[in-house]
Amino acid sequence: MPELPEVETVRAGLAPYVEGAHIHKVTLNRPNLRFAFPDDFVAQLEGQTILKAARRAKYLLFPLSGGKTLLSHLGMTGSYRFIEFSYKDPSRYYEPPPGEKHDHVIFGLRHPSLGDMHLVYADARRFGFMELFLREEDSPFLADLGPEPLSNAFNAAQLGARLAGRKSPIKASLLDQRVVAGIGNIYASEALHRAHIRPDCPSGALEPSRLEDLVFGVRQVLVEAVEAGGSTLRDFRNAEGGAGYFQHRFSVYDREGEPCPTPLCTGTIERIVQSGRSSFFCPVCQKGPSQA
């Protein structure tokens, strides 16, 4: 499901409800997601107040009043949704009905002005995970991340230095979170199309002007996707249950056989498999390494 724009959409949807909310009760309906929940996970959360809803790369970060931060990754199918609830009737504490077998974590929250609510984390494939850390440098998940693509730290010079000598395809490098953080399979293909670079072009073969194009393409597609509330392919929902709509603006992703949308381009979108994942591109307007 979630690349940077989708995670940012979730963050923005959660923020007004969870910032300042007191964590009254936490229920785990299984001992693990992708990884086991940390020891004392529930005990460390109950009684805390959520100070903020933040994001780094594809991670949601919730700094807590006690000094620790809750980190949540949505994997492929993780989602958050709210369920209305009042603690005045404790018997109504939310428990997943038989059909809802993927409601793995229930947060009972009390917001000072919005009242009581339940925040439910569901994740069919359980590729998501959560952890608690005291300082960012203590989290193995945050340790090796590359720059945020919408920050000034992501630029052609930095990217060129990082890719120098690499012969793996540029598509794989964009998916490498150590090179740049937050891009996934959809936006890698979309950014490369905007930059007119073939996904199988060797990473180290891109000269500075083409790196500039790529940085611009990455930034542009991510900004537009965030503004559109992300992309909903099958099941992505924001925290309010709504779908994103950037999928209607894909240029190449999942458009094999369709005409290239680049003005005046006569190409047809192709699909190839790179490191086990689909890439989509136009063989006419996207170019490989330049022949100098």
Add this chain to the structure above:
DNA sequence: CCACTAACCTGTAGGC
């Protein structure tokens, strides 16, 4: 360090 594969897990779409 780099590059590649398999693995984790469930749901769904498409072919027959």
Add this chain to the structure above:
DNA sequence: TGCCTACAGGTTAGTG
């Protein structure tokens, strides 16, 4: 309807 296969927004562990 059912069975089977392929594939899905991500990341890590293991191999060479």
